[in-house]
Amino acid sequence: MNILIAIGGRKYSKPTLDLGMKVSNSFEASTTIAYVGKKISQFSEKDVSIVHQNLDERQLYRPGVRTLEWAYNFLKSKEYIQEEKVTTFNDYLLIDEEQSRMRVLLKGKHSNKINLILRTGEIIEQLRSEVQDNDHDITIIGGGNNKGMHHDLVQFIDSSVLVVKNYSVKKQYKILLPVNNSKGSNKAIAIAEQFAKANKLAVEIVTVLENKSSDDKLKKILERTEEKFSNAGIKNTATVLEGNVVKKIVENAGDDSIIMLGVSPKNPIMKYFFGSKPISIAAECNCPVLVAK
Amino acid sequence: MQDSYKIISSSILYWFSQKKWFVFSIIFALIFISLPTPIGLSVPAYHSLIILFMVFILVTSEAIPFPAIALLALVLQVLLGVAPADVVASSFMNDAVLFVMGSLMFAIAIVHQGLDIRLAKIIISIFGKSKRLFLAGLMVVSAVLSSFLGEHTIIAIMLPIGLAIIKNVDSSTPDGKNAILLVLFSIAYGTIIGSIGTPSGGARNVIMINYLQEFTTAERIDYWGWIQYAYPILIIQLIVAYFVLQFAFPTSLDNVQVQGYKRSIAKSNSATNIRHLFSCLIIGFIIASWFLFNQELGLGIIALCGVLIFMICGMVSWEVINKNTNWGVILLFAATISLGFQINETDASSWLVGKFNELTSFFPEDSSFSWSFMAILTGLTANFFTSSATTSLLGPMAIELQPNDISFGMSAAIASGFSFLTVISSPTAMIVYSTGLVSIKIFFRVGLLMFSSSILILYLVSKFYWVTL
Numbered sequence: 001m002n003i004l005i006a007i008g009g010r011k012y013s014k015p016t017l018d019l020g021m022k023v024s025n026s027f028e029a030s031t032t033i034a035y036v037g038k039k040i041s042q043f044s045e046k047d048v049s050i051v052h053q054n055l056d057e058r059q060l061y062r063p064g065v066r067t068l069e070w071a072y073n074f075l076k077s078k079e080y081i082q083e084e085k086v087t088t089f090n091d092y093l094l095i096d097e098e099q100s101r102m103r104v105l106l107k108g109k110h111s112n113k114i115n116l117i118l119r120t121g122e123i124i125e126q127l128r129s130e131v132q133d134n135d136h137d138i139t140i141i142g143g144g145n146n147k148g149m150h151h152d153l154v155q156f157i158d159s160s161v162l163v164v165k166n167y168s169v170k171k172q173y174k175i176l177l178p179v180n181n182s183k184g185s186n187k188a189i190a191i192a193e194q195f196a197k198a199n200k201l202a203v204e205i206v207t208v209l210e211n212k213s214s215d216d217k218l219k220k221i222l223e224r225t226e227e228k229f230s231n232a233g234i235k236n237t238a239t240v241l242e243g244n245v246v247k248k249i250v251e252n253a254g255d256d257s258i259i260m261l262g263v264s265p266k267n268p269i270m271k272y273f274f275g276s277k278p279i280s281i282a283a284e285c286n287c288p289v290l291v292a293k
Numbered sequence: 294m295q296d297s298y299k300i301i302s303s304s305i306l307y308w309f310s311q312k313k314w315f316v317f318s319i320i321f322a323l324i325f326i327s328l329p330t331p332i333g334l335s336v337p338a339y340h341s342l343i344i345l346f347m348v349f350i351l352v353t354s355e356a357i358p359f360p361a362i363a364l365l366a367l368v369l370q371v372l373l374g375v376a377p378a379d380v381v382a383s384s385f386m387n388d389a390v391l392f393v394m395g396s397l398m399f400a401i402a403i404v405h406q407g408l409d410i411r412l413a414k415i416i417i418s419i420f421g422k423s424k425r426l427f428l429a430g431l432m433v434v435s436a437v438l439s440s441f442l443g444e445h446t447i448i449a450i451m452l453p454i455g456l457a458i459i460k461n462v463d464s465s466t467p468d469g470k471n472a473i474l475l476v477l478f479s480i481a482y483g484t485i486i487g488s489i490g491t492p493s494g495g496a497r498n499v500i501m502i503n504y505l506q507e508f509t510t511a512e513r514i515d516y517w518g519w520i521q522y523a524y525p526i527l528i529i530q531l532i533v534a535y536f537v538l539q540f541a542f543p544t545s546l547d548n549v550q551v552q553g554y555k556r557s558i559a560k561s562n563s564a565t566n567i568r569h570l571f572s573c574l575i576i577g578f579i580i581a582s583w584f585l586f587n588q589e590l591g592l593g594i595i596a597l598c599g600v601l602i603f604m605i606c607g608m609v610s611w612e613v614i615n616k617n618t619n620w621g622v623i624l625l626f627a628a629t630i631s632l633g634f635q636i637n638e639t640d641a642s643s644w645l646v647g648k649f650n651e652l653t654s655f656f657p658e659d660s661s662f663s664w665s666f667m668a669i670l671t672g673l674t675a676n677f678f679t680s681s682a683t684t685s686l687l688g689p690m691a692i693e694l695q696p697n698d699i700s701f702g703m704s705a706a707i708a709s710g711f712s713f714l715t716v717i718s719s720p721t722a723m724i725v726y727s728t729g730l731v732s733i734k735i736f737f738r739v740g741l742l743m744f745s746s747s748i749l750i751l752y753l754v755s756k757f758y759w760v761t762l
Contacts, residue, residue: 037727037729038726038727038729040727041355041723042621042622043619043717043720043723044445044719044724046397046622047445047619047720047724048723048724049617051448051449051452051453051724054404054409058409060456063727063729067729120727152310155303156306156307156310267299268299269302272306
């Protein structure tokens with residue numbers, strides 16, 4: 001499994017890195033930490049590139065490398081990375097792999113498979129391209145209050161997306177798992193099972209009935225999921241909710257849940273113009289949310 | 294089947310989300326083309342204005358690559374009957390375009406020589422007595438060099454010096470953060486302010502010289518003539534900028550390491566010394582040629598001579614120049630200059646000026662009003678559209694406001710160099726922003742003060758000093 005963790009400034013990236021590495025370790029995944037630098041205007045892109053080459057030659061840090069250094073040291077301090085040999089960040093190589101992507105290679109050996117990547121440009125475009133070129137299964141990104149960005153992330157990134165909103169390293173979380181009859185929901189169940197098992201988290205399985213003919217089917221899926229988690233030895237509860245799906249899930253999640261749900265099976269064009277329930281939940285909730293694809 | 298349908302529709306949606314401004318500009322153009330031509334405007338003139346607006350939308354949104362915008366502007370001029378293909382082709386290349394090309398290549402050749410260490414030693418030996426004096430020195434040297442060699446060259450040379458001296462400053466404390474900003478802004482403002490000083494300081498200056506020659510009967514302004522107009526503004530701006538920055542970023546400069554940096558660059562070898570000496574001779578020769586032969590040879594050809602000498606002497610390879618030259622920008626400038634010529638040739642600029650005069654007829658008849666409007670308009674537009682493109686498109690209109698008074702054209706070109714407000718306005722601003730140490734908000738906040746005072750300085754100098762020239 002490949003996991004991509006996108007980081008920006010140091011101030012907001014700690015929770016993203018922490019939760020991101022917990023997810024990554026749950027799946028024993030290969031992890032890429034990507035810093036996406038500011039978008040450069042076409043007018044100045046060559047000038048900026050010349051300056052950055054100059055900075056490399058003078059052994060001055062290229063923008064973004066300091067953030068990756070900080071991220072690397074943070075992961076080491078939290079023991080997410082175990083080094084076989086002491087490595088300092090002063091000894092690194094920048095490999096220009098393709099336009100707007102650079103790999104930071106640290107000399108020395110690491111037991112974990114961690115890639116450090118520098119990218120420059122518009123964030124959605126860069127993450128989409130990173131996911132497409134390197135087959136990442138989950139993209140993890142910090143969540144601000146930018147609802148438009150949540151929409152675009154879920155809509156255009158071709159992997160499951162975990163938006164780390166309002167996450168505190170010290171808080172005890174449960175997994176909130178809304179289930180339905182979609183393909184994405186099955187994927188969310190699989191991810192939640194693995195993550196809960198690895199981190200010993202309780203799971204609250206819910207389904208929301210909307211007075212439709214599919215209600216009986218949803219109840220059966222809820223029962224089946226509950227059984228699956230119980231058999232796996234995961235502490236869980238199963239609840240049937242009624243009413244507006246978005247409102248009920250957001251209310252139930254509060255700020256101490258990690259919501260894991262499947263992507264909407266709706267037509268992408270309809271989703272783009274009219275939104276979808278997972279997109280609305282990601283925008284409105286006050287906790288981390290994973291939309292599985 | 295359903296999955297492939299989803300993949301295709303998702304790809305189309307993604308394309309649309311990235312290119313929406315391109316789609317809107319096409320829709321906009323189709324709607325306006327289908328409307329009747331406004332009274333007093335010929336069809337080619339009307340179409341040239343529609344293309345102008347399309348180019349404006351596409352450049353500011355960067356919805357498609359710059360070379361594509363350039364080609365679109367050229368193709369549309371012919372397809373919409375603005376001018377025949379031969380006329381469009383001949384207006385595509387002139388000395389201003391050669392200058393853009395030459396100055397970009399010349400900058401690459403100079404930066405490749407590693408002159409920053411040499412320059413740092415000189416600045417430290419002259420201004421190294423105190424940290425504040427050193428910063429003032431950085432600003433002045435950046436301004437003087439940028440006025441001759443262009444801001445994109447000088448920011449590339451000066452930024453490593455600035456970043457080296459702030460390497461150990463702790464950005465988490467307010468004092469440290471202010472020290473970092475003070476150093477970076479001193480260099481940035483020095484290079485931005487300097488670029489108005491001589492014709493070779495920025496492509497917009499050369500574009501305006503060409504327009505003044507083409508569209509007015511006034512005597513051609515030469516290299517020295519431009520300096521007489523612009524350098525007093527540059528000097529006053531530098532003084533104002535120094536105090537604005539000290540006020541905006543109060544700091545003790547405790548961890549800024551000027552002497553530490555001096556020790557780290559103390560070593561040098563004779564091979565580098567010879568290379569630097571040759572580079573300085575070539576640069577000096579080119580600047581002298583700009584002074585002496587700009588009328589006969591044109592600034593663009595002289596800049597290209599500089600590149601040629603560097604290449605023939607083996608001091609820079611074609612591969613390096615080819616890799617680092619922004620060909621898209623050269624094409625775009627060529628296309629916008631060509632469009633600027635057609636806007637003037639078709640009398641679209643006269644029509645716009647007439648409309649402007651109609652709109653302002655209720656104001657007292659005072660040229661100061663139209664001057665201020667044009668200076669502020671070009672200054673603001675340049676902050677969102679870059680200075681050279683602004684001058685190439687709004688320059689003809691500025692000249693048309695007072696065809697017998699070159700101060701309107703000069704003011705428009707100089708005001709478009711006041712790129713203090715946004716990070717997209719100039720290479721300097723974008724390079725400083727790309728370090729990740731300067732935010733858009735801070736750039737705007739300090740820039741607003743600098744922009745307003747620069748407009749005021751320009752007004753006062755044009756009103757009281759230019760009339761004496």
